Amino acid sequence: MSISDILLEQVVRLHADRQNRRRDETEECDPVLWAKAEELGLPLAMCPEAAGGFELKWSELFDVLAHSASCGEPAPLGDTLVANALLCAAGQAPAQGPVFLSLPSGFAGREPGLNFPADARVLTFNGAAIALASPAGDADRAIAARPPQEDQLILAGALLRVVQIAGALQGALDLSVRYAQERSQFGRPLSKFQAVQHMLAQLASEAVATAAAARMACARMDDGDGSLAVAVAKLRAGRAVEKGAMLAHQIHGAIGITLEYPLARLSRNMWRWSEDFGGQRHWAVAVGRAGLARGAWETVIAASDPIGASDNG
Amino acid sequence: MSVTEGVTMLPPAALKLRREVREFLAGYAQDWTTFDRAHSWAGVDREFSRAVGKRGWIGMTWPAPWGAGRSAFERFVLQEEMLAAGAPVGLHWVADRQSGPLILKVGTLEQQQRYLPGIASGDISFCIGMSEPNAGSDLASLESRADRDTGGWRLNGTKLWTTNAQYCQVMIGLFRTQGPAREMRQGGLTQFLIELDCPGIEVRPIADLNGESHFNEVVFNDVFVPDERVLGTEGQGWEQVTSELALERSGSERFLSAFPLVAAAAAKFAEMPEARIESADLATLGALIAETAVLRSLSLMVAGKLERDEDPSYLAVITKDLGAELEQRTAPAVRSLFDMPAADLRKAIEHTTRAAPTFSLRGGAREILRGITARSLGVR
Numbered sequence: 001m002s003i004s005d006i007l008l009e010q011v012v013r014l015h016a017d018r019q020n021r022r023r024d025e026t027e028e029c030d031p032v033l034w035a036k037a038e039e040l041g042l043p044l045a046m047c048p049e050a051a052g053g054f055e056l057k058w059s060e061l062f063d064v065l066a067h068s069a070s071c072g073e074p075a076p077l078g079d080t081l082v083a084n085a086l087l088c089a090a091g092q093a094p095a096q097g098p099v100f101l102s103l104p105s106g107f108a109g110r111e112p113g114l115n116f117p118a119d120a121r122v123l124t125f126n127g128a129a130i131a132l133a134s135p136a137g138d139a140d141r142a143i144a145a146r147p148p149q150e151d152q153l154i155l156a157g158a159l160l161r162v163v164q165i166a167g168a169l170q171g172a173l174d175l176s177v178r179y180a181q182e183r184s185q186f187g188r189p190l191s192k193f194q195a196v197q198h199m200l201a202q203l204a205s206e207a208v209a210t211a212a213a214a215r216m217a218c219a220r221m222d223d224g225d226g227s228l229a230v231a232v233a234k235l236r237a238g239r240a241v242e243k244g245a246m247l248a249h250q251i252h253g254a255i256g257i258t259l260e261y262p263l264a265r266l267s268r269n270m271w272r273w274s275e276d277f278g279g280q281r282h283w284a285v286a287v288g289r290a291g292l293a294r295g296a297w298e299t300v301i302a303a304s305d306p307i308g309a310s311d312n313g
Numbered sequence: 314m315s316v317t318e319g320v321t322m323l324p325p326a327a328l329k330l331r332r333e334v335r336e337f338l339a340g341y342a343q344d345w346t347t348f349d350r351a352h353s354w355a356g357v358d359r360e361f362s363r364a365v366g367k368r369g370w371i372g373m374t375w376p377a378p379w380g381a382g383r384s385a386f387e388r389f390v391l392q393e394e395m396l397a398a399g400a401p402v403g404l405h406w407v408a409d410r411q412s413g414p415l416i417l418k419v420g421t422l423e424q425q426q427r428y429l430p431g432i433a434s435g436d437i438s439f440c441i442g443m444s445e446p447n448a449g450s451d452l453a454s455l456e457s458r459a460d461r462d463t464g465g466w467r468l469n470g471t472k473l474w475t476t477n478a479q480y481c482q483v484m485i486g487l488f489r490t491q492g493p494a495r496e497m498r499q500g501g502l503t504q505f506l507i508e509l510d511c512p513g514i515e516v517r518p519i520a521d522l523n524g525e526s527h528f529n530e531v532v533f534n535d536v537f538v539p540d541e542r543v544l545g546t547e548g549q550g551w552e553q554v555t556s557e558l559a560l561e562r563s564g565s566e567r568f569l570s571a572f573p574l575v576a577a578a579a580a581k582f583a584e585m586p587e588a589r590i591e592s593a594d595l596a597t598l599g600a601l602i603a604e605t606a607v608l609r610s611l612s613l614m615v616a617g618k619l620e621r622d623e624d625p626s627y628l629a630v631i632t633k634d635l636g637a638e639l640e641q642r643t644a645p646a647v648r649s650l651f652d653m654p655a656a657d658l659r660k661a662i663e664h665t666t667r668a669a670p671t672f673s674l675r676g677g678a679r680e681i682l683r684g685i686t687a688r689s690l691g692v693r
Contacts (some may be wrong), residue, residue, distance in 0.1 A: 239604070281596055295579060
């Protein structure tokens, strides 16, 4: 069993243990779950061994990150993992405690007080380097040209959101399948209606397509050049959110929009994540530019060819 | 999350092959208009198919002596380069994809010797005789019969929507050898290798709304077929057809049919000064390219499963459903990029618009595919 398999098993158990507790549904960090995640060493999983981490790659963490998101991301596991990896890469010490990814305004990031607690610590770009900050001290800053470190933050943040959206869609699918089997109307379960079956099939297709795009982007990021694959995956994930969230809610009827039902948290997360680190227009223009520069077919191949296969003569 | 899987690396041989295929295609491509390319795998050109065969590129994954035993990934690269270039592959596509593999799997040595070399050389084309006037998506209700006769069988009935039958030498036809349909359903069906020059066969092309004839009606009037033309096991036709359909649904032709339009539009924009390009148009192009790339990733996962002899049907069905949806959105999206496209592109857009309804019909209607996916989810 590899270290990522062991972590996955523990993360699955951890989330299962905390699944049925009563909680404030707008809470952004379950303290008990967070404490256990720290015991497992999860926040440092992508950091080098010298910093106390496991040096895991994106592909190795795909299932862990996606699972946490499929459970509603009850604590900012993904954000902290990526923040610590970026801090370590920049030669800084990893953070103590949970961190949220943020960006200076001017680029789609998260707004303090709206997307995360006002007193949370965030990883952001302060104009010269990535840095930990409290959102209150985060000045409004227009960015002319982005230095490499900030590009890294955007790319890593976008990829994290793609993996999390893949997880959230799978979570929404699992809930929808279960609900359609349990809920009866007109004397039979919803799952026996062909119209409902086809909505479930479409939701599954969106989840599968997003997972495929996310895995490809993870592989390319691990291989050193993820920019085009991440752009493509973020775009595809955003489209899947548009379709997938609506399908899941349509299957659930009114119960799905109540704050206490778990779908609410999944869809709120998905909609927010598709805005983070570049919305649809941002990445669509980026892919379009690549298409003009290289040709449409070359761009398709460059974005989806498996690792090590960039030599297309 | 276990449906998708880690990314498999393309073998170096596949990358080398991509260069060879591009060099080969460069010798033909200058003669193809955008309108020609928009025909994609509906394009028909015997000389082209023979040239592809001569390179060893038809049946390339088959074991010796029929093929070169090359990998599913090499075939994947070959096929996608052909489709992206809009090459006229229609005459060898079906036999390479499913008829040949089926003959390899369940055919007799005599049948393999009789047909596989001709398929591989690009001389023999196959068509698929499944649908009938009263059996489309509900294939199990087919009524065409094969009745015992001395030394063989007598075929009667009608096959419908048979693609390219007018250019094909052989049909693999599904006939009822035990009836009737309402009692036997999937049972009692048998596949036959039918040479279309047999007496009693009439092939009638059906004009479509594009003014072309890709579909045919094939009428069987007391057609004699000897015993040695039974393909596989008598009565096992349904099982054989099901495995054949998995191959029919898994390839890149299920999302690249409209791609030549995207390539042409991107090429036109690349000629324009950047200041004249609106970002909304870049975004439209980018979205089409991105969705194509993701479907290619899915399709590569299917190829990986085929290479490892795993069942690809769940992923294949999803790829085809999403692929058809993208293909059907492509012509209007490309049209929206231009006030008035150049004549050749306009003609190609019109052709693809008119062909688009078939994208979600052929190889399994959208509703059938979604039913299969729902069954995989455990709700049917």
